[in-house]
Amino acid sequence: MINPSITGWIDKFFVENESNFIDYSNGYDTFYSEIRESGFIYGHVISLNLKSSIDLKGLSHDEITKIALLNSMFSIYRIVKHDAEKDVFVEQVNLFYKKIQHENYNFLNKLFPSGSQSSILENNINDRIQTNNNIISKNFSHIITNALLFLDVLAFHHYLIIGELTTKHLKDFELSCIKIVSLAFSIKKEKSNYDELLIKLFENSLRYTKFKSVENLQLETIPLDKYIFEIEKLYLLDLAQMALWSDELLEVDEVIFLSNLTRKLEISEKNLFESTTTINVFIKEHKKEIPFFNYSNPVKHFYDQTNNTVTKLITRNKKRLTKEIIQSKELMILLAQSTTRELDSDEKKKVKKQLLDICKSVPSLTIFLLPGGGILLPILIKYIPQLLPSAFNENLED
Structure with a gap:
């Protein structure tokens, strides 16, 4: 499964879909019609324009939009250049973004001086997708991705045909x-x-x-x-x-x-x-x-957004998280007891401390260590019984 939130996803996407790309070389009509039906034009992507659909379950809206942007730009590149060479395409997109966002592009080059063309493009796409300044405003906002993202596709089209932008x-x-x-x-x-x-x-x-x-x-x-x-x-x-x-x-x-x-x-x-x-x-x-x-009201929306985020992180790190929790006997006992009685304040502190220690060992879960991350722990704890063997309570009692 492709994970657009970590490096290497672009190369993986091209490898897995080498023969799955649609050839729109006969004209723009079908391309635009299908892009519109996918929701990309409306800022809410519900499908990807590929010959055979790929599994999007477990991906967040912004992750799906990243793939949709990349795929749309590749389709435009193939229409204009009649070429399906991935490396040349990636280089052309990076040159395009260098033209339109000099400061960000130079900053990324300094940050990742030896990055591959694909990794540079991943950072460029991430920059274009995001519209909010930080995770807090993002969670409290209904605006997650760039609604005018198709402008990038149109600008790239202009750049390929005119040769300048x-x-x-x-x-x-x-x-x-x-x-x-x-x-x-x-x-x-x-x-x-x-x-x-x-x-x-x-x-x-x-x-x-x-x-x-x-x-x-x-x-x-x-x-x-x-x-x-x-x-x-x-x-x-x-x-x-x-x-x-x-x-x-x-x-x-x-x-x-x-x-x-x-x-x-x-x-x-x-x-x-x-x-x-x-x-x-x-x-x-x-x-x-x-x-x-x-x-909905901001508080409910915040909870829904964070709940979705935590669920995604837990699902992707299920095996490692389960292993770490099972190895912590004291944590297991406290979690089991919490299902039958209210833990006292000291016990709750121990649960919180040990869960945070586990999060330190799983890079994707470091979100819980950020300022304010503690408010996400109850959501994590809610999913723990689903991760562990169904009989763990009975086993502990023995």
């Missing part, structure tokens, strides 16, 4: 995206929790501009004629659809806006129909999974 091009494209989104939001007569969270999502995804509603903004004043590739135009239309979506219903003003945008982008009404239909189907089928539609 300026920061101004990225800034202008991002600004056009936000102007269209802002204009779409301004048309909506009623705002919902979904709209408020979507605004936060876009706001946290911006890298070059600030999200703000522009007064007296008109569609006619947004320079869209500079976007000559159809996938760029389709993406701008889909962003407007995201901003306008509300219970599958479009008001008259919203329908008119989308029609006018379609004409200004010089794409067909068929494209508009496909865009509208796809987002309706996608949200209807996956609404329960999308954070925007499951708004």
Whole structure:
């Protein structure tokens, strides 16, 4: 299983999927349509565009998004260059990121001076995925990954075809995206929790501009004629659809806006129909999974997020964690007794200390040693009975 949270995952992904990549060389239509259906365009990936699906169970949303970004960029590379050479592709992506994020790229080079091209790309992708500054704000936020991540794919496409890329091009494209989104939001007569969270999502995804509603903004004043590739135009239309979506219903003003945008982008009404239909189907089928539609108070969301994180860590380190716990006889006894009586304060301290000592020996579990990590221990303790042999209590009593 691929683990995008540790080094080496890119090389492993290419080895395991050498004959599993889809060839989109016949055109962009199928590529964009399938990318949209995967949820990557909407910032919520539910599948990967490969010939045969791979197991995503146990991977977090940001880990799946990392793979989706890499796979999408490789698909674009194959369309443009008609080449499937992994090493050349990785080198080209790194050159692309070097163009658009000089400071971060130089910092990573100093931090990992002898890193392979794949390891450098892993760090670049990690940097592009994350939008929050720290784990606390990440846990308290519904915004986990970059919603405008497809801009990287479009910019890479531009770079491959033109052979050059300026920061101004990225800034202008991002600004056009936000102007269209802002204009779409301004048309909506009623705002919902979904709209408020979507605004936060876009706001946290911006890298070059600030999200703000522009007064007296008109569609006619947004320079869209500079976007000559159809996938760029389709993406701008889909962003407007995201901003306008509300219970599958479009008001008259919203329908008119989308029609006018379609004409200004010089794409067909068929494209508009496909865009509208796809987002309706996608949200209807996956609404329960999308954070925007499951708004809860910050405390509950924090618990859900940390619970998912701890569960993932325990699952991936199950064998080693079980071995370490079984070897600690005093800890085993205390854990067994805790199922039948309340431990006193000294015993609780011993359990906490010994669990933290075990976490020190398992690198992936050092999250429990970070400031505030102690609040995660109850979640870990909750899963311990599931790790140990079912009869461990009876055995201890003997």
